[in-house]
Amino acid sequence: MTSAAETTEPAGDAGADARPEPAEEGGTFADLGLRPELLSVLTGLGYEEPTPIQREAVPPLVEGRDLQGQAATGTGKTAAYALPVLQRLPAGRTERDPAALVLVPTRELAIQVAEAFYRYGRGLGTRVVPVYGGQPIGRQLRALDSGVDVVVATPGRALDHLQRSTLRLGGLTTVVLDEADEMLDMGFAEDIETILDETPDERQTVMFSATMPRRLDALARRYLREPVRLQIARERPASGQEPLVRQTAYVVPRANKPAALVRVLDLEAPTAALVFCRTREEVDSLSETLNARGYRAEALHGGMSQEQRDRVMGRLRAGTADLLVATDVAARGLDVEQLTHVVNYDVPAAAETYVHRIGRVGRAGREGTAITLVEPRGHRMLKTIEHVTGSRVRVEKLPTVADLRARRLELTRAALRESLLEDELDRFRAVVEALTDEFDVVDVALAAVKLAHEATTPSGDDEDIPDVPLRPDRAGTARGEDPRGRREGGRTRSGGPVARVFIGLGRAAGVRPGDLVGAITGEAGLNGRDVGAIEISERFSVVEVPEPAVADVIAALRQATIKGRRPTVKRDQAGGGERPARRGAERRGDGPPRA
Ligand code: AMP
Numbered sequence: 001m002t003s004a005a006e007t008t009e010p011a012g013d014a015g016a017d018a019r020p021e022p023a024e025e026g027g028t029f030a031d032l033g034l035r036p037e038l039l040s041v042l043t044g045l046g047y048e049e050p051t052p053i054q055r056e057a058v059p060p061l062v063e064g065r066d067l068q069g070q071a072a073t074g075t076g077k078t079a080a081y082a083l084p085v086l087q088r089l090p091a092g093r094t095e096r097d098p099a100a101l102v103l104v105p106t107r108e109l110a111i112q113v114a115e116a117f118y119r120y121g122r123g124l125g126t127r128v129v130p131v132y133g134g135q136p137i138g139r140q141l142r143a144l145d146s147g148v149d150v151v152v153a154t155p156g157r158a159l160d161h162l163q164r165s166t167l168r169l170g171g172l173t174t175v176v177l178d179e180a181d182e183m184l185d186m187g188f189a190e191d192i193e194t195i196l197d198e199t200p201d202e203r204q205t206v207m208f209s210a211t212m213p214r215r216l217d218a219l220a221r222r223y224l225r226e227p228v229r230l231q232i233a234r235e236r237p238a239s240g241q242e243p244l245v246r247q248t249a250y251v252v253p254r255a256n257k258p259a260a261l262v263r264v265l266d267l268e269a270p271t272a273a274l275v276f277c278r279t280r281e282e283v284d285s286l287s288e289t290l291n292a293r294g295y296r297a298e299a300l301h302g303g304m305s306q307e308q309r310d311r312v313m314g315r316l317r318a319g320t321a322d323l324l325v326a327t328d329v330a331a332r333g334l335d336v337e338q339l340t341h342v343v344n345y346d347v348p349a350a351a352e353t354y355v356h357r358i359g360r361v362g363r364a365g366r367e368g369t370a371i372t373l374v375e376p377r378g379h380r381m382l383k384t385i386e387h388v389t390g391s392r393v394r395v396e397k398l399p400t401v402a403d404l405r406a407r408r409l410e411l412t413r414a415a416l417r418e419s420l421l422e423d424e425l426d427r428f429r430a431v432v433e434a435l436t437d438e439f440d441v442v443d444v445a446l447a448a449v450k451l452a453h454e455a456t457t458p459s460g461d462d463e464d465i466p467d468v469p470l471r472p473d474r475a476g477t478a479r480g481e482d483p484r485g486r487r488e489g490g491r492t493r494s495g496g497p498v499a500r501v502f503i504g505l506g507r508a509a510g511v512r513p514g515d516l517v518g519a520i521t522g523e524a525g526l527n528g529r530d531v532g533a534i535e536i537s538e539r540f541s542v543v544e545v546p547e548p549a550v551a552d553v554i555a556a557l558r559q560a561t562i563k564g565r566r567p568t569v570k571r572d573q574a575g576g577g578e579r580p581a582r583r584g585a586e587r588r589g590d591g592p593p594r595a
Helices: 036-045 052-063 077-088 107-120 137-145 155-163 180-185 189-197 215-223 254-268 280-292 306-317 351-358 379-389 401-422 426-436 441-456 513-524 547-559
Strands: 067-070 100-103 128-131 150-153 174-177 204-209 228-230 245-251 273-276 297-300 323-326 341-344 368-374 394-396 498-503 534-536 541-546 569-571
Touching: 036 077, 036 107, 052 067, 052 077, 052 228, 067 077, 077 100, 077 107, 077 174, 077 204, 100 155, 100 189, 107 128, 107 150, 128 137, 128 155, 137 155, 150 155, 155 189, 180 189, 180 204, 180 215, 180 513, 189 215, 204 215, 254 280, 254 341, 254 368, 254 401, 280 297, 280 323, 297 306, 341 351, 351 368, 351 379, 368 379, 401 441, 426 441, 498 547, 513 534, 513 541, 513 547, 541 547, 547 569
Parallel strands: 067 204, 067 228, 100 150, 100 174, 128 150, 174 204, 245 368, 245 394, 273 323, 273 341, 297 323, 341 368
Antiparallel strands: 498 541, 498 569, 534 541
């Protein structure tokens, strides 16, 4: 994808200004030719303009072209294919069988994508059913049976339904393979082919992938017809053009973002900061939160009148506001002289946007700070950004409650010191002297410090924020996540008793599910379908394989190198060989997920 930087900045414009942004290269959702029902939903969601991938993918997809696109989570890729699918659905469609099938690697993503379709398709009454392993199959059967427009499925479960004839693909007009690289890594290639072979030849086929490994080519050649190809720009800025900005990222689950932002702002104590959000809704709710936490935050978004915008900028200029919360559109053409920090409340949808945002600090040789809050899945986008900016974004641990308390005490200490050096303190002498008759002078000082500290320190923001890792890979396991989300209910699809194999290498060594599946299929000659659940922890991994093959697998893996190492490989005794999850109905994947 090669969208240019978003706007040209007015050079050397001192102070703050909020001219309405020039209508420039981007265009609006309406320009993409979307129907009114979709446009009004997008406005309602507070989306101000399409992201670069949406700009480039929507028009050819609406026309019915096939497409192969490189896009990571966070680029807006879901809407880039969902909107055209919805656009192409016949109005008031009542057929029972689906018109579109979206295949995704994990249960978690199936739910997320189905929700996105549901959200965007609300105005059209679109019927969406997610289908994934680990959910009782009965519920899915009923949902499919009562009629559906879009099915979002993991390949294994889709295949189960296909074999039961509860999912019929003869009426499909569009198939989307989302996170295709990931699906191949997880050994779903065969399943995907079986599924695609059941679909009509004249279907539209769309493939999105964060990376473009060679293994995808075969799939693309076989199933895509003259696809439009979209790739992320690879240019780096000319040397010497890199911004002089300290770039830091914090990994924060979505639910903890407001608290995390407050904590980071408390620690960084910016003079003036610009906080970027994706949608108008987010701008409004975040500025409310920040105000409630004692910050003087102003909201700025494209839905505001020119008069309102001018008023906001006036307050910023006069120093009566210290945080500006804005969408990209609203912040265009805005130059705030005293800005010290730029905060990306979300990873921006394009690396160019990131470059553009952080270019607002660190100008003219001044130093600035860019802070990005990344959700655990944001790994790929962060890498792309590092690549495009040619600089490293340091992932740091969120300040802890203890750090924060220490920092606040430090601020109180500094304020007291300043007061001791500068202020006229004599008028308080009588108070201290009256108290020293009764108390020790140090105790009096302590009480005064306590009052001063409490008067300037916000309270009630010390909630626990879990320390989550940035996922080494989207298929990796974030803490607290059910590892079964990664692989179809953790069964070997060929059935039969399973054994667990312990491998003494884990996330710390960069092991990904694909490495293990690759080693087992390559070295032990098993089929990808025979590999069951894979759990990757920090220091080791456990893989389920068919019991009859376990000795061969262990022998073969002991000879293999994984990530350049010879790990310990042995039978994992925990969990045993005959777990209930292998019996009867559950072997077909309709049992509850393992706790
Ligand atoms: P995705 O890359 O599809 O996972 O989307 C990332 C996030 O961006 C989701 O939370 C979407 O709701 C949001 N999003 C997608 N398109 C837009 C847009 N044009 N404007 C604002 N937010 C968007």
